Amino acid sequence: MLTLYLAHILSYMHDRKKDFQTIIELIKSAKNIIITSHKSPDGDSLGSSLSLYRFIKKINTNVLVCHPDQSSSAFHWLVDIDSIQLFRENKELVRSTVEKSDLIFCLDYNSFDRLGSEMGEIVQNSMAKKVLIDHHQNPSIPAIVSISETSIASTSELIFELIEQSGLGELLDAEIAKYIYLGIMTDTGSFRFPSVSSRTHEIVSSLLKTGFQHAQIHEAIFDANSLDRLKLKSYAIVEKLEVLQELPVGIIFLENEELKRFNHQKGDTEGLVNTILSIENIMVAALFVETEEGVKISFRSKGSYFVNELASVYFNGGGHKYAAGGFSAESIFLTKERFKAIVLSGFYDSI
Numbered sequence: 001m002l003t004l005y006l007a008h009i010l011s012y013m014h015d016r017k018k019d020f021q022t023i024i025e026l027i028k029s030a031k032n033i034i035i036t037s038h039k040s041p042d043g044d045s046l047g048s049s050l051s052l053y054r055f056i057k058k059i060n061t062n063v064l065v066c067h068p069d070q071s072s073s074a075f076h077w078l079v080d081i082d083s084i085q086l087f088r089e090n091k092e093l094v095r096s097t098v099e100k101s102d103l104i105f106c107l108d109y110n111s112f113d114r115l116g117s118e119m120g121e122i123v124q125n126s127m128a129k130k131v132l133i134d135h136h137q138n139p140s141i142p143a144i145v146s147i148s149e150t151s152i153a154s155t156s157e158l159i160f161e162l163i164e165q166s167g168l169g170e171l172l173d174a175e176i177a178k179y180i181y182l183g184i185m186t187d188t189g190s191f192r193f194p195s196v197s198s199r200t201h202e203i204v205s206s207l208l209k210t211g212f213q214h215a216q217i218h219e220a221i222f223d224a225n226s227l228d229r230l231k232l233k234s235y236a237i238v239e240k241l242e243v244l245q246e247l248p249v250g251i252i253f254l255e256n257e258e259l260k261r262f263n264h265q266k267g268d269t270e271g272l273v274n275t276i277l278s279i280e281n282i283m284v285a286a287l288f289v290e291t292e293e294g295v296k297i298s299f300r301s302k303g304s305y306f307v308n309e310l311a312s313v314y315f316n317g318g319g320h321k322y323a324a325g326g327f328s329a330e331s332i333f334l335t336k337e338r339f340k341a342i343v344l345s346g347f348y349d350s351i
Contacts (some may be wrong), residue, residue, distance in 0.1 A: 004221065010299070014149060016161070016165065019145050019147060020147075020161065020162050020165040021146055021165070021166060021167070021199060022145055023147075023166070024059070024167075024168065025165045025316060026058060026085075026103055026131065026144070026145070026280060027059050027060050027103070028060060028147070028343060029166060029243075030060060030062070030102050030129075031062060031102050032057060032062050032100050032101045033060060033062060033063040033064070033101065033103045033105070034063075034064055034065075034066050034097060034098055034101040034103070034104045034105070034128070035052055035056075035063065035064070035065045035066070035102075035104075035105045036047050036049075036065075036066055036104060036105065036106055036115060036119075037065075037067055037106075037107045037108050037109060038068070038108060038109040038114040039068040039069055039114060039115060039116050039267070039296035040069065040071075040072075040266075040296075041067050041069075041070075041075075041188070042071075042076070042186060043108065043155055043182050043183055043185065043186025043187060043221065044108055044155050044180065044183040044184075044186055045067075045109075045155070045183075045186040045212070046055055046075055046081075046179070046183070047110040047155075047156040047179045047180055047181070047182040047184070048107045048108055048133070048155040048156045048158070048159050048179075048180075048183050049065050049067070049084070049107055049108075049157075049181020050065065050078065050080045050084075050105065050174045050179040051079075051156060051159050051160075051177075051179035051180045051183070052054040052088045052105060052133075052159050052162075053080065053083070053254075054080070054173075054175055054176045055067050055159070055163055055168075055171060055172075055176055055261055056319065058168075058171045059168070059171075063265040064083075064085055064097055065080075065083060065084045065085065066085045066086075066087065066094050066097060066098065066119075067082070067084050067085070067086055068086070068088060068115050068116045068119045068228065069085070069086055069088040069116075070086055070089075070266065070272060071266075071267070072266045072267020072268075073265050073266065073267050074220070074221055074263070074267045074270060075096075075221075075225065075267075077189055077220050078179075078182075079175065079196070079351050080192065083158040083190060085317060087115075087116070087118070087241045089116070090174075090270065090310065094119065094122075094150060095122055098122050098123060098128070099122075099127050101126065101128045102129065103126050103128055103129050103130075103131070103133070103264075104123060104126060104129070104130045104141065105130075105131050105133065105147075106130055106131065106132045106133070106134070106141050107133050107134065107155055107159075108133075108134055108135075108155040109134060109136065109141075110134055110135065110137065110138060110139040110148070110318070111138075111139070111140045111142065112124040112140075112141065113247045114201055118188055129144045129173065129330040130142065130143040130144060130271070131143055131144065131145045131146075131147075132145070132146040132147065132148060133147045133148075133155055133158050133162070134147070134148050134155055134158075135148070135149055135150055135151075135152045135153070135154065135155055135157075135158065135320075136148075136150065136318070136320065137308065137318070137320070138195065138317065138318070138339065142279040147162070149186050150287075150320075151195070151197075153188045153193065153195035153196050153197065153200050154184045154185060154186075154187035154188060154195075155183065155185050155187075156179070156180045156183025156187070157180075157183075157184055157199075157200065157203055159180055159183075160172075160178055160180050160203050160206070163176070163313045164206075172206075172207075172315070173210060174208060174211050175212070177208075177210040177212050178212040178217065180203075180207055181204065181207050181208075181212070181214055181217060182217055182221075184200065184203065185214075185218065185221075186221065187219065189220075190218070191204075193322065193323075194322065195320070195322075198227050205281045205313065209298075215319065222271075226265075226268075227345040228262045228263045228264075228265075228268070228335050229262075229265070229268045231262050232254075232258075232259070232262035232264060232268055232269070233268075233269075233272055234262075234277070234350060235262065236252050236254060236269070236272055237252070237272075237297070237341040240252045240253060240254060240258075241276065242291075243279070243282065244340065244343070244344070245350065247284070247343055247344065248281050248282050248283040248284065248305075248345060248351070249282065249283070249284045249285075249286070249343055250276040250277070250279055250282045250284070250285050250286075251276070251285070251286045251287070251288065251336065251339070252272060252276060252286075252288070252342075253272075253287075253288035253289075253290075253332055253333075253335075253336045254269065254287075254288070254289050254290065254332075255290050255332055256290040256291070256292070260288070266307075268297055269287065269289055272287055273285050273286070273287040273299070273300045274298070274300055277300045277301070277302065278284050283301055283302055283303050284300075284301045284305050284307060284343070284348075285300045285301070286298070286299050286339060287333055288332055288336055288339075290332040294327055294328055294329045294330075295327065295329075295330065295331075295332050295335045296323060296324055296325070296329040297311070297315055297326040297327065297328065297335070297339075298324070299311055299318065299319070299324045299325065300322060300323050301321070301323075301325060302322060304319040306311070306322065307319070307321070307322065307323070307324045308324045310324070310326075310342070310343075310347065311324035311326040312324075312326075313324060313333075314326070314338075314342055315327060315328055315339075318330070328336065334345050
């Protein structure tokens with residue numbers, strides 16, 4: 001089975017070689033290039049964006065990264081983080097930049113609404129040629145070239161394939177490799193998710209040959225907790241964790257006042273949903289975090305329990321089978337109770 005899977009991936013990349021080469025020609029001929037990715041950028045959106053940014057700068061100097069909003073503090077050590085233009089902080093600059101662009105990369109998202117309604121509309125209405133590179137299901141972005149493969153573990157892997165298949169593999173240096181590794185490491189849960197393939201490890205092997213310090217990346221992401229962050233996570237587990245006795249489902253919900261009590265910073269609850277999923281016999285985990293705009297929801301699962309449909313049908317979201325996100329404009333209490341009612345009413349009964 002593994003051999004057949006690997007053969008499928010390699011065949012897919014071989015068939016895509018013409019598309020990758022077309023992307024290189026588009027990069028060479030473009031006057032103004034923009035790289036976009038989804039709201040609340042994670043390691044894969046940052047890794048794919050900044051690795052492509054570094055790669056394009058070696059071919060064409062006119063390139064900018066424009067993201068909807070800021071990433072969590074866990075990523076603020078990245079060398080190129082300050083080069084990213086943030087729509088939330090400077091809407092007119094990003095709007096003007098998009099309007100002047102003639103090539104836009106859409107990385108790690110499958111629909112324009114993942115950029116937020118305002119920025120999504122601006123990018124969607126742009127007359128620039130668009131290139132989609134993504135691994136989420138059901139892509140809806142009209143692109144001149146679309147590299148969409150749901151069986152790939154991360155978008156950053158696809159950036160590696162672009163570089164390798166482009167005939168410009170010699171441009172892969174330690175900085176580019178570092179960003180690609182960041183994206184792969186975070187989107188695979190440090191290489192433990194089912195989406196990891198032998199090809200994933202082959203790519204990592206190639207990246208490590210550039211000489212970057214991979215252990216430092218892991219430490220910067222997972223071993224740099226503030227005291228407040230650890231206290232918040234401890235409080236969430238001790239005081240707010242709830243396990244549904246009727247189903248292998250665990251939930252945590254955190255109100256805005258609770259977050260303020262622990263001086264919450266963006267990214268402080270990162271990984272908490274995976275902690276729920278690590279509990280023995282828990283197959284579905286849900287984390288509800290109250291924000292000023294509404295309730296942000298993170299779903300994780302394993303085995304034969306999938307969460308992408310749960311997120312898309314009931315919580316205005318989507319994602320992968322085992323990792324998805326959603327949003328609710330209702331109160332956090334109503335959102336939590338609605339989630340419980342959905343799963344208790346038989347959502348997973350067919351399993």
